[in-house]
Amino acid sequence: MKLPIPQEEQFRAPAHHERVTSKIGLALAITFTTCFVTGLISHLIQHPPGWFWWPSRPAGLYRVTQGMHVISGVASIPLLLAKLWSVYPKLFGRPLVRSLPHALERLSILVLSGAAFFELTTGLLNVAQNYPWGFYFPQVHYAVAWLAIGSILVHVAVKLPVIRRALSRTPAAEEPPAEGLSRRGFLVTTGLATGVAVVATAGATVPFLRGVSGLSWKTGKGTQNLPVNRTAAAAGITWSPSWRLSVVTPRGTTKFSLDELRALPQTTAELPIACVEGWSQSATWRGIALPTLLKAVGAAPGTAVRVSSSERGGLYGVSVLPGEHTADELTLLALELNGEVLAPDHGFPCRVIAPNRPGVLQTKWVTKLEVL
Numbered sequence: 001m002k003l004p005i006p007q008e009e010q011f012r013a014p015a016h017h018e019r020v021t022s023k024i025g026l027a028l029a030i031t032f033t034t035c036f037v038t039g040l041i042s043h044l045i046q047h048p049p050g051w052f053w054w055p056s057r058p059a060g061l062y063r064v065t066q067g068m069h070v071i072s073g074v075a076s077i078p079l080l081l082a083k084l085w086s087v088y089p090k091l092f093g094r095p096l097v098r099s100l101p102h103a104l105e106r107l108s109i110l111v112l113s114g115a116a117f118f119e120l121t122t123g124l125l126n127v128a129q130n131y132p133w134g135f136y137f138p139q140v141h142y143a144v145a146w147l148a149i150g151s152i153l154v155h156v157a158v159k160l161p162v163i164r165r166a167l168s169r170t171p172a173a174e175e176p177p178a179e180g181l182s183r184r185g186f187l188v189t190t191g192l193a194t195g196v197a198v199v200a201t202a203g204a205t206v207p208f209l210r211g212v213s214g215l216s217w218k219t220g221k222g223t224q225n226l227p228v229n230r231t232a233a234a235a236g237i238t239w240s241p242s243w244r245l246s247v248v249t250p251r252g253t254t255k256f257s258l259d260e261l262r263a264l265p266q267t268t269a270e271l272p273i274a275c276v277e278g279w280s281q282s283a284t285w286r287g288i289a290l291p292t293l294l295k296a297v298g299a300a301p302g303t304a305v306r307v308s309s310s311e312r313g314g315l316y317g318v319s320v321l322p323g324e325h326t327a328d329e330l331t332l333l334a335l336e337l338n339g340e341v342l343a344p345d346h347g348f349p350c351r352v353i354a355p356n357r358p359g360v361l362q363t364k365w366v367t368k369l370e371v372l
């Protein structure tokens with residue numbers, strides 16, 4: 001028996017109404033724009049072009065923007081599924097292509113769905129720290145984000161007349177559907193699914209949700225009450241008492257033993273690690289403020305400093321502290337975490353912890369600081 005291909009008009013369920021599509025589309029536009037802007041900020045901090053400037057305060061700002069990135073991304077997943085459900089009857093619209101603009105519009109929707117789907121799945125797998133692909137995640141996730149946002153703009157521009165019609169006119173009171181969900185029922189269900197997805201995961205970054213976020217990643221306590229991303233063993237770190245920290249300035253190199261570092265004036269600061277992989281957590285750090293350390297070697301705070309780790313071959317072994325951060329008293333070369341000597345996994349003997357920065361730049365196992 002040959003099954004007939006359905007026709008677009010046969011899909012009568014209220015979920016396919018253009019008013020439903022437009023409302024979910026509006027929610028998606030908000031979550032995607034939030035996700036794009038916060039992702040762009042994160043990218044710029046990690047790969048700063050010459051014109052870019054990022055402050056060192058407020059100390060927890062990046063934690064908020066990165067949290068919004070993950071939350072808006074998670075919220076987009078049920079919204080995107082609901083949106084696709086709402087519009088899929090259009091796949092059966094015939095003729096397939098009516099005109100050149102119509103062909104371009106369909107093509108842009110193909111790019112849009114592909115890019116959006118790609119961003120949400122790779123983002124989700126990234127927070128799960130599961131990388132079943134061969135490419136370097138941040139670069140590809142970043143590049144495809146431009147495809148997604150570009151095709152969203154085209155899509156919204158093309159659909160503007162429909163969106164306005166659907167959202168401005170108050171529809172005739174809805175007849176209860178013969179079967180299945182009403183328009184309202186479908187929207188409420190979508191909203192609830194989105195809310196559940198957010199609450200179930202946001203505890204990874206929002207402290208008061210920690211207890212209720214059953215699906216959240218990295219809620220475990222971790223060594224010294226802080227999750228660990230890369231362990232000392234994984235990074236191949238070994239330590240010996242002959243270890244020295246080299247501080248290189250244009251005038252020469254000064255070496256510090258661990259005891260000499262401990263003898264310098266120490267500062268305590270409450271600062272978060274805000275990992276790009278979707279978790280964040282605050283901790284109490286104690287160590288030497290960067291301005292203090294720079295003055296001790298005769299360098300001026302406010303110049304950029306390159307930080308190198310004793311880790312070999314990793315992606316995160318080197319970072320650069322901009323002048324903004326080396327002048328900030330809260331930027332520490334930390335020796336202690338939550339009242340104890342840093343555990344090897346958290347960067348013993350010393351690590352960088354600075355306000356308002358992505359976790360990937362909080363370099364552990366520091367051996368060299370170079371004043372640039």
Ligand SMILES: Nc1nc2c(c(=O)[nH]1)N[C@H]1C(S)=C(S)[C@@H](COP(=O)(O)O)O[C@H]1N2
Nearest residue numbers: 227228229230275309316346359360362364
């Ligand atoms: N040398 C080095 N430093 C590093 C990393 C690393 O892999 N190697 N990981 C970074 C990342 S991604 C994060 S989120 C923080 C996590 O710090 P923690 O493991 O002490 O919580 O360390 C950062 N510092």
Ligand SMILES: [Mo]
Nearest residue numbers: 275276359360
């Ligand atoms: Mo991270």
